[in-house]
Amino acid sequence: MPEPTPVLPEVLAQIQSLPASDRPLIICDVDEVILHMILHLEEYLNNKGMHFLNHSYRLTGNIARTEDGAPVPADQVKRHLITFFDEVSHEQAMVPDANAALAELTDQWDIVLLTNLPGSHNKPVRETLLRGMGIPYPVLTNSGPKGGAVAALAGGRAHPVVFIDDSPTNHRSVQASLPASVQIQFIADQRFLNSVEPEPHIDLLSGDWRETSRFIRSIL
Ligand SMILES: [Mg+2]
Structure with missing residues (x-):
């Protein structure tokens, strides 16, 4: 298990700008x-001219050139990811039922979106896209493992905190920083979902928003 990570100052500033609340989160x-x-x-x-080598949960070492099968080096993968988000972040498709499932939870829960989106210019693009889908919740941008940000967001709340993320790295980080949180590993892509062996701190592994919503409702 990793050491708890501190929250980055630029993330803490975004957290502190949220309205105070003591509801479940x-x-x-x-x-x-x-x-x-x-x-x-x-x-x-x-x-x-590239492709995924397999459906295991990592990007570095898992992308190859189709022409000769050569693995794409980590620094190039990183650069491609930045270009990728610049090109697609205005038109990414919604995972089915995400808007409806979140909306029906707002009667009892506060919702905050915590994203590791590269490029600060992409944040307003993402906010606009989500709002247009009926997903109007605060968007906080983070970089690196999310444990520190999650612990800061939970800040003194007496009520349950649910953390939803696809990344095993982020879940390990949250387990280290806020072990009391309810952890849902959500992966929309069936092939990657099926390749994941859930770790002991994962309370639900799902790729389905209806199932996820029912599970969260049952917590309170
Ligand atoms: Mg993700």
Whole structure:
């Protein structure tokens, strides 16, 4: 288990600008949870002559050039991800039922979206896209593991905190920083979902917003 990570100052500033509340809280990731990402990334890679080697949950070492099968080095993957988000973040498709499932939880839960979207210029683009889908919740941008931000968001709330994210790295980080949180690993892409072996701190593994909503309702 990793050491608890401190919250970054720029993330803390965003958290402190939220209205004070003591309601139960859902902290929800965006990519591959509310918006499709793997679907779009695969299309982007194919268009550029690359493909996923397998459906295990990592990007570095898992992308190869189709021409000769050579793995794409980590720094190039990183650069491609930045270009990818610049190109697609205005038109990513919604994961089915995400808007309705979140809306019906707002009677009892506060909802905050915590996303590791690269490029600060992409944040307003994402906010506009989500609002147009009926997903008007505050968007906080983070970078790196999310444990510190989640612990700061939970800040003294006596009520349950639910954390929803596709990434095993983020879930390990949240387990280290806020072990009392309810952890839902949500992966929209069936192939990647099926390749995941849930770790002991995962309370629900799902790729279905109806199931996820029912599970969250049963917590209170
Ligand atoms: Mg994600």
